[in-house]
Amino acid sequence: MRIFTAALATETNTFSPICVDRRAFEASLYAPPGEHPDTPTLCTAPITVGRRVCAEKGWDLIEGTATWADPAGLVNRSTYESLRDEVLTQLTAAMPVDAVVLGLHGAMVAAGYDDTEGDILTRVREIVGPDILVCAELDPHSHLTVKRFKAADVFVYFKEFPHTDFVDRAEDLWRITIDTLEGRVKPVMSVFDCRMIDVYPTSREPMRSFVDKIMGIEQSDPDILSISVIHGFMAGDVPEMGTKMLVVTNGKPDKGDAMARELGLELFSKRGTFIMPQIDETQAVTQAMSATAWPVVIADVWDNPGGGTAGDATVLLEELRARGAKDTAIGTIWDPMAVQICMAAGEGAEIPLRFGAKSAPGTGNPVDGTVKVVKLVANAEMRFGESFAPFGDAAHIVLDGIDIILNSTRAQSFDPSLFSVMGIDPTSKKILVIKSTNHFYASFSKIASEIIYCSAGTPYPNNPAKTAYRHAPKTIWPMIADPHGTERGAA
Structure with a gap:
């Protein structure tokens, strides 16, 4: 054959x-x-x-x-x-x-x-x-x-x-x-x-x-x-x-x-019963900071590069900074330009940097601050099951005591190796913020004391009943309540 x-x-x-x-x-x-x-x-x-x-x-x-x-x-x-x-x-x-x-x-x-x-x-x-x-x-x-x-x-x-x-x-x-x-x-x-x-x-x-x-x-x-x-x-x-x-x-x-x-x-x-319950960024940070066992994983579900978004939203980061969160790591924020600047500065440098929220409305605001460049990795990869997922040239920076990974190739957060390859021990942190809807679950659930699904900002069209579709069918649920007529016994 x-x-x-x-x-x-x-x-x-x-x-x-x-x-x-x-x-x-x-x-x-x-x-x-x-x-x-x-x-x-x-x-x-x-x-x-x-x-x-x-x-x-x-x-x-x-x-x-x-x-x-x-x-x-x-x-x-x-x-x-x-x-x-x-x-x-x-x-x-x-x-x-x-x-x-x-x-x-x-x-x-x-x-x-x-x-x-x-x-x-x-x-x-x-x-x-x-x-x-x-x-x-x-x-x-x-x-x-x-x-x-x-x-x-x-x-x-x-x-x-x-x-x-x-x-x-x-x-x-x-x-x-x-x-x-x-x-x-x-x-x-x-x-x-x-x-x-x-x-x-x-x-x-x-x-x-x-x-x-x-x-x-x-x-x-x-x-x-x-x-x-x-x-x-x-x-x-x-x-x-x-x-x-x-x-x-x-x-x-x-x-x-x-x-x-x-x-x-x-x-x-069973329509409408499948998806994970979600809370907004204020509730998610409050719940994570009041935890007594760690690490708590906050999944930024709608800024998920695996769903085609940029992965550069800063809504959760802004909330964590405003609340004075420590022992926190964020993986990742996509910003190739910021990564290039960090690469040029070198490990150990302290530099003024603007990063994040460049792609679209609903992703928060660009973040400005003096950051320390902790670790730089060219062509970084994380595990995903039996394979590896590249997230490009990457920089581990610290801002206001929060560890942040900037990446140049968009990728959702599949595995804790995302953090460890950048010199961050994920099990040593109280809060881990990741960008994924559910692919992260198989690996992060093994180390997480708690998983919080957070709907922060509007980088992704996540409500089909309100999404401004031009081509998709309008005759399906939830655009209409009962397209099969099952509730009238007509199926």
Whole structure:
């Protein structure tokens, strides 16, 4: 067997002012054929798992380019087209192939392309023809469109949020690929539109039990090859935004349709109960400063670079300074210019510095003060599960007794190693401020005495009922109360 694999991924917050060009992909991950590292980077797990699988089977794995940009705003049109065509040219050169296994995100939007994944999958299908297996692993914070559904045979999405299972789901995708190529299964996808948009952390109920339930169905029912919840991405203003339920069966489309509908309506019945309760910055700092066990982690959930924001909000920092907080560390505030100034000053320097809150309204005010430059790290990285996440050249500064990490490559706070690589022992602090919605939970929960979810400022469009969408559907919850008519018994 000859199998082609590649990855092209980012998550697009169409409201973000941070545009994405080729440099953004190169800063996060750009690996030409054969140069992908041994460890996966979120959407590239099909490549690293595929290496092992194909070696064991004695199959030829033809690797194309793998590239990933950290979430931000619209992708530059020529950047998307050039990276897409790079992969498609590699696929054409690899022909004939028996399957195409891709790593995609599912929420990329480029100038002129609302549905980049649908575009690239359709072009892949045109190259390989109607009978070749085309499949992909995707992030659940994405959009499942009709175009991409028609172009592919199998989609498998991460189940967990935080996304701790991207390697496991790549294993699932390759299992289905092997069984299909060896004639044991004929995968068929069924989809149900839940007509809602919400946030679904699997670290708490009710989503924890729901994911456990669908994994139980996969294990107990031989007709079911995979079940995925496509959460949707509320910051992506595209026509098919929203939550979907996907069931892959072994040639049982009627059963898949019924199960997708049943599970989708069950999810819909719990709407509005999934997301973590949040408090504002005043309440969050009061609660953290009154704690008696440490460290307390304050998650600045809506200034999350993983959702496409800049990650430069200063609202929490301003509140902590006003309250005289000590034994506190903040990771991170994105400000490449301030990092350059610190790099030029050198470790140990005390300099006047303005930093933060440059990207957009609702992120607070730029901070001015005399800071001490404690530690400088070029090309800094933190752990994220089995992989590493770069956060670029970084500076550890101290202002008014608060340790602050400034970074030059936007990245959310995945792991306590973010602090330790910058010379800060996170377990020695009373308060840790991080920027992430929920990906941080798997690692920070191991050291935190308490986790506080804070809604500070308005860097992210987090209320779909009030968001000024231009393209997203207006006929889903919470834009309307009951799009299925379930409360009238009409479902």
